[in-house]
Amino acid sequence: MKTQVVIIGGGPSGLLLSQLLDRRGIESVVLERKTKEYVLGRIRAGVLERGLVGLMEEAGCADRLHAEGIVHDGTLVSHGDDMFRIDFTELTGTPVIVYGQTELTRDLYDAREKAGGRIEFEVDDVTIHGADTDAPQVSYSVGGETRRIDCDFIAGCDGFHGVSRQAIPLSVRTEYEKVYPFGWLGILSQTPPVHDELIYANSERGFALCSMRNSKLSRYYIQCSLSDSVNDWTDEAFWQELKRRIPATMAEKLVTGPSIEKSIAPLRSFVTEPMRWGRLFLCGDAAHIVPPTGAKGLNTAASDVHYLYDGLCEFYKAGSSAGIDAYSERALNRIWKAERFSWWFSSLMHRYPDQSSFDLKMQVSELDFLRSNKAAQTAMAQNYVGLPY
Known part of the structure; x- marks a missing residue:
């Protein structure tokens, strides 16, 4: 088999990149484990x-997003019972849209499928060959049958544990990592959100986040110990702890119910450099991870797709390699800014086990500065709605 981009x-x-390329007449095959x-x-x-x-608009996949997505003009930040609002639209002219990643993936x-795109599911033993040559190949197996694709380029959109990053020699790549000393316990419940915008809460007991998927489906998180397991937390214990961490006015309005999903996620910041080796390009979690505090995971992957899509279009339509040659530098320049914002916001909102009394005073002072200073709010809003590509 042969294609232009694997x-x-x-x-x-991976789906977004494939859809964008297809609309410009560039062939691709998607391999999914x-x-x-x-x-x-x-x-x-x-x-x-x-x-x-x-x-998503450029990909022709934004109709349902605009019909069902929830426009958020701002967010609430609290410390104890003190709460203030950051108005994204007033400060930047741009809101964000809450639309579940599952639904976005379904749209893609x-x-x-409507375009007849080639997607191979349940592939095993994916191996990248000749990425540092002009004739790269990808071999894999499906149902015990070994297959091979010859291609011009390979896009590694296979996540932190995928094969793409590991295909880059250790002598070439450098990895930067920060592991946070806590996790997030999250539940999904068929209950109305406690508020129509997200609430980020800093409390003496730790961080909490009130979020939603739609008007009848809520997503809530609390900071927890890395030693905790889901079995340590009953639904009742979760709701009681969440109420202790959010402002009393919100706790009184909180509608509780059985969880339909419950999980614990560790937090880390991670970046690998470079994001290109020969004709192999890393996108998304294959190249970088952010703590979820700033909602940047999916969005940083999208910015990678933007830069790679631009570079590949320039290569195939204009015969220039300038875009793909600049891909890693352009992508990393924006990624490190997103890493900084996610690290800063995580540091502001969480309680760390080694925080001194001085550290806690600085955290409170930073929150008060954010509450009272328009320039600080503008900087936060610009990062939250997304820095320009």
Whole structure:
């Protein structure tokens, strides 16, 4: 088999890249390790930056997003019972849209299937060959049958544990990592959201986040110990702890109910450099991870797709390699800014086990500065809605 671009990973970034390339007449094949049902069963965040919304529009996949997505003009930040609002639209002229990643992925699958896009599911033993040559190949197996694709380029959209990053020699790549000393315990419940915008809460007991998927489906998180397991937390214990961490006015309005999904996620910041080796390009979690505090995971993957899509279009349509040659530098320049914002916001809102009394005073002072200073609010709003590509 031969194609122009092999895309390893059938999550949202791989599908979005494939759909965008298809609309410019560039062929691709997507390889996914799991089934379509498994991919669509993953629960992920759904705060979309303006840039990602624009890419979905360009991909012809934004109709349902605009019809069902919830426009958020701002967010609430609290410390104890003190709460204030950051108005994104007033400060930047741009809101964000809350639209579940599962639904976005479903829209992209529908578009690829309608266009007759080639997606291989349940692939094993994916191996990248000759990425540092002009004739790269990808071999893999499906149902015990070994297959090979010859291609011009390979896009590694296969996540942190995928094969793409590991294909880059250790002598070439440098990895930067920060592991945070806590996790997030999250539940999904068929209850109305406690508020129509997200609430980020800093409390003496730790961080909490009140979010939603739609008007009848809520997503809540609390900071927890890395030693905790889901079995340590009954639904009742979770709701009681959440009420202790959010302002009393919100706790009184909180509607509780049985969880339909419960999980604990560790937090880390991670970046690998470079994001290109020969004709292999890393996108999304294959190259970088952010803590979820700033809602940047899916959005940083989208910015990678933007830069790679631009570079590949320039290569095929204008015969220039300038875009793909600049891909890693352009992508990393924006990624490190998103890493900084996610690290800063995480540091502001969480309680760390080694915080001194001085550290706590600085945290309170930083929150008060954010509450009272328009320039600080503008900087936060600009980062939250997404820096320009």
